Structures are given as C-alpha cells and as structure tokens.
Amino acid sequence: MNFVVTPGWYMTLAAILFGIGALGIMVRRNALVMFMCIELMLNAVNLTFIAAGRALGNLDGQLAVFFVLVVAAAEVVVGLAIIVAIFRLRQTASVDDLTEMKG
C-alpha cells in the first residue's frame, strides 16, 4: 500500500473545484456570491498551474500563478467597486433586478 499523489490528483481536485465554481455562477443571483465563485474558479486554475509546473519540472507554473494572483486582486478591487456603485443606485445586489437593457 504505497499511494503516490501524482499531479493528476491535484488536477482532478482542481477540475472538481472549477466545476463547483461554474455551477455557482449559473445558479446564484447575488452578485457578491457570483464574484466569489469567480475567485473559486481562478484558484482551481492556479492549482492546475502549480501541479503542471511541478510535473514539467520548472518554475513557470508558479510564475503564472503569481501573475494570476495580481490580476485577480486588481479584478476584485474594480468588481467590488462596481457592485457597491450599483447597490448605491438600486439598493440591491441581485443580478435579476438589473434589467435596464431589456428590450
């Protein structure tokens, strides 16, 4: 009984996490929770990068994760500012109530 955790295991876990995040995007209506699901999917991809970098034997995967982290931080700042601005205008954070562009 000697199980070795291969990078494939990490990628499988990342696929499951990504699927849960995608499901949350499709099911939830609260803009904040949808945003958290986006973070979940970004983290799943980061885990894939780390596992792939280890499998390939170089540091490029970890560098990619570093850049994804920076971009995600910038995205969170702008996205939350937009959510707060919409809330100030409409008193709601539900994406179902934003129907101005409906024909």
Next chain:
Amino acid sequence: MVELVVFLLMGGASILGALTVIRARNPVYAAMGLLATLFSIGVLYVLNLAHFVAAVQIIVYAGAVMTLFLFVIMLIGVDKTEDLSETIPHQRRLAMALGLVGVGIAIALVARGRFSWVPVVSVLADPQATNGTVEAIAEPLFGEWVLAFEATALLLTIAAAGAIALASHRRPGAGLEQGTGVN
C-alpha cells in the same frame, strides 16, 4: 504517505468550502467557505513545493481579498438573506447536468489521457528544480518576465485609480469647491 493524508484532508476541506460558497444563504457564510477553500489550496501549494506562492496566497487572498469581500458584504447588508428559489424553469437541473459533464470530461482527460507529460511518479529526479523559494521565483521574475511584472504594476495602479473613480460620488449640488486646488 504524509502527502496523501494532507492531500485528502485539504482536498476535502476545499471541496466542503466550495460547496458552502454556492449553498449558503447568508453571504458571510459563503465568504467563510471561500476562506476555507483558499487556505486549503494554499496548503496544497506547499505540498507542491510552491512555498513563496503559498505565502502570497495566504497574505493576498485569505488576507486582503477576503477582508475586502467581508467589508463590502457588511456595507451592502448582512441581514438580507437571499431568496434561493429559482425563477427560470429547469435552470438548476440544466446547470447541474452541464457542470457534471464538464467535470467528468476534465477528470476523464486527467485519468485516461495522462496528458503524456505528466510523469507517473510525482517525485521528480531533481526536486530542487521546482522548489519555489523566494530567490528561485525572483530570478526569472525580474529577469525573463520583467516586462510582464511592470505591466501588472501598471494594471494595479489603473485598478486602484478606477476603484476610486467608481466609488467616489459627489452630490449633484456639491459643485467643485473641494479638490480643485484653486483658492
């Protein structure tokens, strides 16, 4: 053996946290679930020798980003529990089916295809090559990838300026007395 135990513990914790994110009625619980997931993914980074990235994950994600999320949740109102009832017919069932198909395809690719470049044994001949210490990360970051590094610095500056522009709101009658710099 240690890696297997830690992987199972942290993998289970991350999946439980992710399920909490999409199931919780109260956004604060969703944020706590996301925090659990981010933390366990950080531990999995350490298992993969990505020490520096794990530290950044804890500091930036579990620290700064989650604080920002909780701050906005408090600002918008924690007492409003979301109505989880579905308005579009069959939406939930279709989303579940689509998600399961996607995850199934991904797992099948990993398990059957093996991506051909994934070695069967996770322990590489030279573990030192993927040991993500600060020095090892910094050398390519400030050498080969320095242009990308500068671009992300610019992006962060623009994002901060954009957030200020979005968040600042003047009352219509307030005029421009403040901030013009002209006395």
